[in-house]
Amino acid sequence: MSLIEVTDLRKRYRSTTVVDGVSFTIGEGETYGLLGPNGAGKTTTIAMVVGVLARDGGGVRLAGRAHEVTSLATKAMIGYVPQEIALYPDLTARENLAFFGRLYGLAGRDLRRRVDEVLDVTGLSERSREAVSKYSGGMARRLNIAAGLLNRPRLLVLDEPTAGVDPQSRGAILDAVARLAGEGVAVLYTTHYMEEAERLCDRVGILDGGRMRAEGTHRELVSLVGAGDHVLITVDGAAAGAVPALERTPGVTRVDADEARLELLVAESRAVLPLILDAVTGAGCAVRSLEVREPDLEAVFLKLTGRALRD
Numbered sequence: 001m002s003l004i005e006v007t008d009l010r011k012r013y014r015s016t017t018v019v020d021g022v023s024f025t026i027g028e029g030e031t032y033g034l035l036g037p038n039g040a041g042k043t044t045t046i047a048m049v050v051g052v053l054a055r056d057g058g059g060v061r062l063a064g065r066a067h068e069v070t071s072l073a074t075k076a077m078i079g080y081v082p083q084e085i086a087l088y089p090d091l092t093a094r095e096n097l098a099f100f101g102r103l104y105g106l107a108g109r110d111l112r113r114r115v116d117e118v119l120d121v122t123g124l125s126e127r128s129r130e131a132v133s134k135y136s137g138g139m140a141r142r143l144n145i146a147a148g149l150l151n152r153p154r155l156l157v158l159d160e161p162t163a164g165v166d167p168q169s170r171g172a173i174l175d176a177v178a179r180l181a182g183e184g185v186a187v188l189y190t191t192h193y194m195e196e197a198e199r200l201c202d203r204v205g206i207l208d209g210g211r212m213r214a215e216g217t218h219r220e221l222v223s224l225v226g227a228g229d230h231v232l233i234t235v236d237g238a239a240a241g242a243v244p245a246l247e248r249t250p251g252v253t254r255v256d257a258d259e260a261r262l263e264l265l266v267a268e269s270r271a272v273l274p275l276i277l278d279a280v281t282g283a284g285c286a287v288r289s290l291e292v293r294e295p296d297l298e299a300v301f302l303k304l305t306g307r308a309l310r311d
């Protein structure tokens with residue numbers, strides 16, 4: 001069963017519709033990515049999902065219950081980490097977390113244990129007694145995430161958590177999200193980095209202009225636009241001799257030869273690769289190198305919207 005069901009969300013600002021009928025579900029332990037360029041409506045969508053922004057239409061159900069701006073019981077199941085850092089710079093990481101933990105009603109040994117756990121998940125244990133003013137931007141972002149975990153959320157919502165952070169913090173954030181999902185937390189993750197969506201998310205929704213353009217696993221999205229894997233082969237001598245055999249190979253949809261180089265479009269490279277190698281060597285060409293390039297979400301986005309994900 002899905003932990004959260006979002007149905008037909010809508011938001012207008014004056015005459016402009018910025019979220020236009022967005023629906024998706026996320027199961028326990030599943031990481032769902034909302035991928036879209038700046039201004040696509042990601043932040044507005046998740047603000048309505050979390051319940052900090054009133055919606056103009058649609059519904060959200062969390063663990064089978066209607067979730068509204070005023071629903072405290074369902075809000076208690078959510079950890080929301082907005083883009084803006086909300087921390088006290090003069091306090092240490094530990095003091096910040098203790099403060100937020102008390103707001104959640106934690107105290108004493110429970111509070112200390114929970115603070116230790118969230119510091120560990122975000123990789124900040126060793127620097128926990130330093131003032132946040134001494135932290136890098138990436139560490140502050142990790143601490144912001146740690147604060148969102150104090151209440152053991154069943155749904156963790158992260159709004160572009162890695163935007164502008166250093167590689168070390170980015171790695172720590174991605175590891176933390178994977179670990180939490182492994183523990184059964186449902187994760188809603190917005191990003192405009194398609195590599196992150198590919199690496200982290202079980203399913204991705206592509207949002208553009210306030211609308212969900214497509215949704216699915218990486219494989220499903222890629223097959224939706226009819227793309228296949230590119231296989232690039234270099235051979236000793238002329239590659240053209242291998243073209244007829246490759247064109248007869250099941251699963252190969254296009255063959256281009258240019259001097260010693262072959263470029264193929266194939267439906268499913270893993271299954272077809274042995275047949276391709278047989279065809280090339282059978283035509284008397286010795287293979288010098290072979291590279292498989294899987295299509296990415298960037299290609300899907302371009303195909304769906306006619307624009308690049310990052311302008």
Ligand SMILES: Nc1ncnc2c1ncn2[C@@H]1O[C@H](COP(=O)(O)OP(=O)(O)OP(=O)(O)O)[C@@H](O)[C@H]1O
Nearest residue numbers: 013018036037038039040041042043044045160192
């Ligand atoms: N309070 C507001 N009043 C008017 N327009 C708004 C308001 N908030 C957002 N918008 C507009 O809604 C659209 C979607 O914004 P939103 O912040 O949800 O996009 P986003 O995909 O999160 O982009 P970003 O990556 O830049 O945060 C934008 O065109 C934005 O200008």
